[in-house]
Amino acid sequence: MxxxxxxxxxxxxxxxxxxxxxxxxxxxxxxxxxxxxxxxRTDIVDGFRLDRGFQVLNPAYPALRRSVDLDALAMGSFPVGVRVRTEGGIAELRHPVRHPLSIVATLRSGLVHARDAVALARWAAPGLVLPLSRLARNDVSLREGWDAVGLRGPLRTAVLEPFLAGVLAERDGETSNAFAQLLVRYFALGRPGLPAEGIxxxxxxxxxxxxxxxxxxxxxxxxxxxxxxxxxxxxxxxxxxxxxxxxxxxxxxxxxxxxxxxxxxxATNGLQTWWFAAAEAPTTSALLTVDGRGRGPVVNTVVMTHTVPSYAPVGRHLIAATCLLPRGSEPAEENEVRHHLSEIWGVDVSAWELVRRDDIADALPAQQAxxxxxxxxxxxxxxxxxxxxxxxxxxxxxxxxxxxxxxxxxxxxxxxxxx
Missing domain, CATH: 3.50.50.60 (FAD/NAD(P)-binding domain)
Incomplete structure (x- = not known):
């Protein structure tokens, strides 16, 4: 025994x-x-390295640092920021402390108003200094947490809501406010990325x-x-x-x-990831891109090979596109995804090869308030x-x-x- x-x-x-x-x-x-x-899990498909659904690894996680040799993972790190498709084009918002020269471009984007910036700081500040047990006292939904600090403008609707939809696997703001604050702390402290050999x-x-x-x-x-x-x-x-x-x-x-x-x-939330191969990348940016216009079904998309070149054979690019997979609802279809990607990237994606589609019904446990x-x-x-x-x-x-x-x-x- x-x-x-x-x-x-x-x-x-x-x-x-x-x-x-x-x-x-x-x-x-x-x-x-x-x-x-x-x-x-990671699979090799036609020379491409495909994780089971879009994944990121945050080296700021304390338990991760205790558990593995991060240097041995040879991680590539995503830029700390987000790229947003707006009605007027593309705007890039970067971490203001790590990229101070980006502040002017951020202000000119029209996505960040002074009132919203102050409201976001008020909302995020407790997560940077308080333990989770304190954050969880009198916890409410993320939607209610943002309402309470007066965060209602385009910074919320065009940036934070679509960005966190892919992170939390839900778009209605039902996730715990305390949990969202904890995640933002880790995003602020670390630079998420991926190991060269896959997750x-x-x-x-x-x-x-x-x-x-x-x-x-x-x-x-x-x-x-x-x-x-x-x-x-x-x-x-x-x-x-x-x-x-x-x-x-x-x-x-x-x-x-x-x-x-x-x-x-x-209870769980589901995600769907589409993996496309292309001879040319739709952008030179490695930022995660979201649609700030409230359209779907894609909640985020990124050129993986700008961060982890080992995810594709030499001379090819791998593009990930993630959609929500609500329980009881019909999953997105390829024609819908391709149409939305062409709008987000502003390029013709018809020649992109679909390498695989991952439907992960139980991608994340739901963290409701x-x-x-x-x-x-x-x-x-x-x-x-x-x-x-x-x-x-x-x-x-x-x-x-x-x-x-x-x-x-x-x-x-x-x-x-x-x-």
Whole structure:
């Protein structure tokens, strides 16, 4: 019998397994897929490096800095700003502290009025200095949070709303105001980007650390059921023998947690990403581009190869376009996406080759107000639950949840661990 079985080799499960194995426990990780990573996967398709949906990695996440060697990822960083399609053309808004020379162009864009700039500063300031527990007191929706500070002009409607729609996977402002403030803090402190080898480089590094510490990671091992067995737990594996351990950590995604526990299925938001290949890029800018005119279905689009050239073969460009994927609604169709992209970029996109379309129904756990505190890692005797749906909907939340569960397991096992 093993000390711990971790079900799921996503970020939370791998981080948890690595910490437990490093402290001397006998750990087995069971993963249903053919590779580690969960929602952080990367595929090579016709020479293009395609993440499973548009992803970004923020080096300002504290749990990320604790978990991986960021230098080894050879990250390319997106510019800190946003490019906005307006009725009059294109406007670029950049981080005023990092790009002070851009302030004049920002003011001339007509998107930033003095009153809105002051309102945005009032809204964002608490997120820069207060812990999440304080931000979450008397939490309201993002929409209500912006209304409360008087943020109502084009900075909100043409810039912030379309930008955050792609980040939060919803456009109605129902997300927790406190959570949005936390994300803005991380955007202010870090420069999000992507590893040269794709987002999968993160879980692959975590898996390597776990294996080096002694963890056994088994792929293509789908778990059907977890039950009580003797003094521990029995995990039944499809097309395999049962595996037994004193303790079990359920670290699956929000779409599967209800299959292995009695927990309700967490609410999620969906995203759809279209990957296009082109011989010529539609712009020389590496900024993320949004449509400030309130049109759809595309919520953001970016030339990936201006930031991570390794995402495409030499001489080709990879363009990502992301749409919302609301549950119960029809997904965007290719002709709609191409038409909207031609308007956003101002170029003919008919020759662009569609490499792949990713429909991620459970892209992010919904973070509706009021924001709930991180859920207890203990679910039942000898049974624990980890994942971003137990913390915050982010890579930071997944890793922090894995760390929290590892500490609980070590404490319950009577091990004085370093994690």
């Amino acid at each position: 093993h000390d711990v079985i971790v079900i799921g080799a996503g970020l939370a499960g791998l981080r948890c397994a690595g910490l437990l194995a490093a402290d001397g426990l006998d750990v087995v990780v069971l993963e249903a897929a053919d590779a580690v990573g969960g929602r952080q 999968a480089a993160v879980p692959e590094q975590l898996a390597a650390h776990a294996r080096d510490a002694g963890a056994d990671i088994r792929l293509d091992a789908r778990v059907d059921r977890v039950s009580v067995g003797g003094e521990g737990r029995v995990v039944e594996v499809a097309d395999g023998d049962p595996v037994r351990a004193a303790r079990v950590v359920v670290a699956v995604g929000p779409d599967a947690v209800a299959d292995l526990t009695d927990l309700p299925r967490p 009021p924001l709930r505190a991180a859920r207890s890692p203990r679910y039942a005797e000898g049974l624990y639950v980890a994942g971003d749906h137990r913390d915050t909907a982010s890579i930071q939340g997944a890793l922090a949840s894995g760390e929290r569960v590892a500490r609980a397991v070590l404490k319950d096992a009577g091990v004085s661990g370093s994690s």
